[in-house]
Amino acid sequence: MAKLNFGGVEEEVVTREEFPLEKAREVLGKEVVAVIGYGVQGPGQAMNMRDNGLPVIVGQRKGKTYDKAVADGWVPGETLFEIEEALEKGTIICYLLSDAAQIELWPTVKKYLTPGKSLYFSHGFGITYKEKTGIVPPADVDVFLAAPKGSGTSLRRLFVEGKGLNSSFAVYQDATGKAREKCIAMAIGVGSGYLFETDFYKEVSSDLTGERGTLMGAIQGIFAAQYEVLRANGHSPSEAFNETVEELTQSLMPLVAENGMDWMYANCSTTAQRGALDWWKPFRDATKPIFEKLYNSVITQNEAAISIERNSQPDYREKLEVELAELRDSEMWRAGRTVRSLRPENN
Ligand SMILES: NC(=O)C1=CN([C@@H]2O[C@H](COP(=O)(O)OP(=O)(O)OC[C@H]3O[C@@H](n4cnc5c(N)ncnc54)[C@H](O)[C@@H]3O)[C@@H](O)[C@H]2O)C=CC1
Numbered sequence: 138m139a140k141l142n143f144g145g146v147e148e149e150v151v152t153r154e155e156f157p158l159e160k161a162r163e164v165l166g167k168e169v170v171a172v173i174g175y176g177v178q179g180p181g182q183a184m185n186m187r188d189n190g191l192p193v194i195v196g197q198r199k200g201k202t203y204d205k206a207v208a209d210g211w212v213p214g215e216t217l218f219e220i221e222e223a224l225e226k227g228t229i230i231c232y233l234l235s236d237a238a239q240i241e242l243w244p245t246v247k248k249y250l251t252p253g254k255s256l257y258f259s260h261g262f263g264i265t266y267k268e269k270t271g272i273v274p275p276a277d278v279d280v281f282l283a284a285p286k287g288s289g290t291s292l293r294r295l296f297v298e299g300k301g302l303n304s305s306f307a308v309y310q311d312a313t314g315k316a317r318e319k320c321i322a323m324a325i326g327v328g329s330g331y332l333f334e335t336d337f338y339k340e341v342s343s344d345l346t347g348e349r350g351t352l353m354g355a356i357q358g359i360f361a362a363q364y365e366v367l368r369a370n371g372h373s374p375s376e377a378f379n380e381t382v383e384e385l386t387q388s389l390m391p392l393v394a395e396n397g398m399d400w401m402y403a404n405c406s407t408t409a410q411r412g413a414l415d416w417w418k419p420f421r422d423a424t425k426p427i428f429e430k431l432y433n434s435v436i437t438q439n440e441a442a443i444s445i446e447r448n449s450q451p452d453y454r455e456k457l458e459v460e461l462a463e464l465r466d467s468e469m470w471r472a473g474r475t476v477r478s479l480r481p482e483n484n
Pocket residue numbers: 174175176177178179197198202232233234235236238241242259260262284285286287288289290
């Protein structure tokens with residue numbers, strides 16, 4: 138592992154130079170990697186592994202998603218199977234159903250976890266919350282995770298562009314003595330950039346916090362708050378949307394991604410810099426108690442309980458869709474649709 142300095146803290150990470158694709162192919166060459174589930178992570182990981190020359194098959198129940206797999210080039214009876222058939226053929230089982238669905242299918246999966254096989258996750262959820270999920274793997278299988286830090290959609294897109302998302306990896310159970318090597322090979326194989334090590338508990342705790350926090354929950358919350366204040370004070374939807382969202386995604390976030398926050402600030406006016414430097418701390422102080430509350434809700438397993446309860450209902454998809462539509466149909470995001478349609482590249 139390469140030792141690198143992250144803001145003054147030394148961490149050991151795995152880079153693609155150190156564990157090249159060739160090595161991943163060597164480690165996984167005699168395995169059959171079975172990707173179970175073809176939702177968001179499933180397609181990204183399976184197609185990246187296929188393009189990386191790894192022996193991969195897909196297991197998916199019949200329906201719309203199965204048809205999508207066919208459209209993506211998976212061949213029924215050769216590389217695409219019903220779930221149980223894929224579970225039987227697979228030696229590394231990639232459990233990429235939704236976290237709630239993993240509970241339901243677990244008794245089936247368990248049957249096929251014969252000694253020497255591996256069970257792979259992309260989240261620490263099922264194992265960490267085993268009292269709630271019932272997911273307790275047999276002692277004679279390897280159990281590990283590689284968790285891409287981003288959407289499966291981005292994992293695939295970046296791979297196609299020759300880039301890669303970073304992933305964390307963790308070994309929970311090493312029955313064969315080869316779990317770690319297989320885990321890293323899988324993490325490289327799915328198209329990751331660099332890899333940082335974690336454990337199942339830390340992965341799920343940080344991930345649930347991040348997606349509820351700055352990555353998804355908090356960002357929509359502060360967008361909505363600012364938009365509402367601008368609108369209440371007579372600004373048009375165009376002005377409010379551009380000043381809240383469009384400028385951030387189109388102009389400023391790419392600069393943050395490129396070279397950090399001070400670089401983005403430095404490329405804005407001194408007027409903007411003065412104000413932003415004055416205001417970021419009050420925003421931090423106002424939101425920190427909410428982040429503390431959130432982290433607490435994660436580690437007390439309250440978030441897991443809610444997620445399992447809500448996403449195990451037979452109509453969970455329809456219910457999520459109603460809530461997504463509420464966002465989509467809000468004035469801010471309807472305004473956004475018009476703004477996007479006016480981007481020069483969309484004309
Ligand atoms: N969505 C993402 O990009 C990310 C997901 N993850 C993790 O990856 C894993 C997979 O997540 P997603 O791809 O979002 O899953 P998903 O919600 O897209 O579902 C995956 C598959 O589960 C199947 N499925 C649902 N219920 C089923 C059932 N009862 N029986 C059989 N199949 C069923 C669906 O047909 C679909 O193919 C999870 O552990 C998630 O936390 C990790 C990083 C990002």
